[in-house]
Amino acid sequence: MQLDLVTIVVDDYDSAIGFFTGVLGFGLVEDSPSLTNDGRPKRWVVVRPPGGQTGILLAQADGERQAAVVGDQVAGRVGFFLRVDDFDAAYARMKGLGVEFVTSPRSEPYGSVAVFLDIAGNRWDLLGPA
Structure with missing residues (x-):
């Protein structure tokens, strides 16, 4: 058993990718089109530190409740x-x-x-x- 991903809610996918890859030196594992549970488009974005097992799912805030926790x-x-x-x-x-x-x-x-x-x-x- 292992912890595969943790989520960080962010304001913007691309800015977050730039920070985690360009500043912290993480690798971009995946950036794929996806859908919300109600069918709206989103992205599935995963970064991971070099040699790390656990990745971070970068989730762009969707709505006021999620924006409030960024x-x-x-x-x-x-x-x-x-x-x-x-x-x-x-x-x-x-x-x-x-x-x-x-x-x-x-x-x-x-x-x-x-x-x-x-x-x-x-x-x-x-x-x-x-």
């Missing part, structure tokens, strides 16, 4: 965790590409950590080795 999917908590082998290099690269970090890097018993915002405003931990 950037606040986990009620302001850190809800996503990106582990990297070289924390300092990843942090510098992401800063250089304009990623907004809301905390400075710090050392914890589990490793280096800094909190950043994705394109939608969700909080992520960038994690490095202990």
Whole structure:
């Protein structure tokens, strides 16, 4: 058993793809036409970090209720965790590409950590080795 996908609700497919692939370095696994449950067109967009097993389904907000959770999917908590082998290099690269970090890097018993915002405003931990 494995966790295959998690969903992040975003404002726009293409902007989200650009952030996850161009800034975070994820691969675009799939971008296919699809339909909503009531038959309207949408896209099935999946990105995945290099070497990762679990992908992220980027879901463009459909309606007011979904639009209301963009950037606040986990009620302001850190809800996503990106582990990297070289924390300092990843942090510098992401800063250089304009990623907004809301905390400075710090050392914890589990490793280096800094909190950043994705394109939608969700909080992520960038994690490095202990």
